[in-house]
Amino acid sequence: MKTDLLITGVAQLVTAEGAEAKRGRAMGSLKILTDAALAVTDGRIAWVGKASDWAGQAAAIVDVRGAAVVPGLIDPHTHAVWAGDRLADFEARTSGATYEQILAAGGGIRSTVRATAAASQDVLVKLARPRIEALMRSGATTIEVKSGYGFSAAAEIAMLEAIAVLAGSVGARILATLLIHIPPVDGTERRGYVEHVCAELIPEVARRGLATAVDVFVEREAWQVSEAEEMFAAAKKNGLAVKLHSDQFHSIGGVELGVRVGALSVDHLEAAGAAQIASVAASGTIATVLPGVSLHLGIPAASGRKLIDAGAAVAVGTDLNPGSSPLFSSAAALALAVRMNGLTAQEALVAGTVNAACALGLGDRGRLEVGCVADFLVLDSGDWRDLVYTMGANVVREVWVGGRRVEA
Ligand code: NIG
Ligand code: FE
Numbered sequence: 001m002k003t004d005l006l007i008t009g010v011a012q013l014v015t016a017e018g019a020e021a022k023r024g025r026a027m028g029s030l031k032i033l034t035d036a037a038l039a040v041t042d043g044r045i046a047w048v049g050k051a052s053d054w055a056g057q058a059a060a061i062v063d064v065r066g067a068a069v070v071p072g073l074i075d076p077h078t079h080a081v082w083a084g085d086r087l088a089d090f091e092a093r094t095s096g097a098t099y100e101q102i103l104a105a106g107g108g109i110r111s112t113v114r115a116t117a118a119a120s121q122d123v124l125v126k127l128a129r130p131r132i133e134a135l136m137r138s139g140a141t142t143i144e145v146k147s148g149y150g151f152s153a154a155a156e157i158a159m160l161e162a163i164a165v166l167a168g169s170v171g172a173r174i175l176a177t178l179l180i181h182i183p184p185v186d187g188t189e190r191r192g193y194v195e196h197v198c199a200e201l202i203p204e205v206a207r208r209g210l211a212t213a214v215d216v217f218v219e220r221e222a223w224q225v226s227e228a229e230e231m232f233a234a235a236k237k238n239g240l241a242v243k244l245h246s247d248q249f250h251s252i253g254g255v256e257l258g259v260r261v262g263a264l265s266v267d268h269l270e271a272a273g274a275a276q277i278a279s280v281a282a283s284g285t286i287a288t289v290l291p292g293v294s295l296h297l298g299i300p301a302a303s304g305r306k307l308i309d310a311g312a313a314v315a316v317g318t319d320l321n322p323g324s325s326p327l328f329s330s331a332a333a334l335a336l337a338v339r340m341n342g343l344t345a346q347e348a349l350v351a352g353t354v355n356a357a358c359a360l361g362l363g364d365r366g367r368l369e370v371g372c373v374a375d376f377l378v379l380d381s382g383d384w385r386d387l388v389y390t391m392g393a394n395v396v397r398e399v400w401v402g403g404r405r406v407e408a
Pocket of ligand 1: 079108112216245248291293319321322323324325
């Protein structure tokens with residue numbers, strides 16, 4: 001076999017075993033190959049095995065000298081594009097105000113919407129780039145980025161265009177999602193907005209290839225199930241996948257809706273009870289937990305443990321955003337999921353790789369298997385567990401995307 005590249009000297013090569021391409025694979029086990037090597041051709045993995053079994057030729061050889069190699073992390077939920085800040089919210093919350101009170105009073109997400117609407121595309125891109133680079137340095141090789149800080153179709157399109165510019169100019173792979181976050185102003189306008197989203201915005205986003213999915217925040221202070229259902233019908237009609245922000249503060253039927261419409265994922269789940277857990281566990285929808293939100297807002301963490309024990313496929317994301325999760329490290333999200341959501345170390349790596357890929361509808365990554373994209377991390381450790389053990393330091397030494405080392 002002739003390949004472009006051979007990565008050798010791998011103390012541990014770690015990957016989730018037997019993943020199904022489409023549905024989450026619940027939480028199966030990791031396969032750990034010691035004294036391993038990995039070969040790459042045309043940006044994809046061509047061979048994986050014991051270094052002593054390699055009998056091919058490689059145009060280039062990189063010896064990682066006893067490092068552990070793991071799949072590139074997939075961050076399936078971020079709001080990395082925003083302007084302004086939420087430092088005043090943060091201070092108010094540390095003095096007792098709640099996230100929902102601030103939102104209901106016209107602040108919170110609404111203040112970020114105002115600041116984002118006032119920023120040019122150039123400014124949005126400049127602000128978002130270092131955030132994405134921080135996620136990359138922490139190990140993220142595929143990053144989902146949502147719009148959602150717009151009160152108008154034009155503002156959502158502007159955000160998606162900024163995400164497209166970023167996608168073309170950062171080393172990580174970026175996937176855009178159209179997020180319909182909160183209703184524009186009051187009850188009278190929201191009906192018209194839903195109709196406009198369904199009839200104009202979603203078709204335009206689909207036609208221009210600006211997003212692969214539509215996400216709706218289903219919550220008392222945001223959208224009702226019936227409104228989300230209409231927007232999801234439009235999404236599907238236009239060939240877009242569906243995701244939800246659901247059961248963050250209240251369980252108002254978001255999980256059940258997500259399962260019913262075949263959502264790729266239902267995200268948050270802090271307020272999900274036994275019925276919601278059973279519902280998602282019995283479905284092909286991924287349950288995405290976001291420990292940064294629980295840490296930052298001081299709300300209960302989603303029970304990753306109960307979800308997994310019920311049979312759900314759990315993914316983990318940073319939910320990087322200014323209001324509820326200023327968490328700029330995808331690796332730290334995994335480390336927090338172990339402490340806060342009750343995942344084991346192995347489950348956390350599965351959740352941040354193959355299951356997170358499933359949460360984005362991607363079957364060709366999150367695993368180090370022949371045919372998958374050659375997105376992997378070389379750690380500053382010979383033991384992969386350091387990635388989910390360490391907090392506050394970066395264990396990722398090298399980030400490789402499509403068989404090329406990327407700098408961020
Ligand atoms: O995922 N819950 C709603 N949306 C975001 C927060 C966005 C914001 O506060 O700016 C979330 O937590
Ligand atoms: Fe979010």
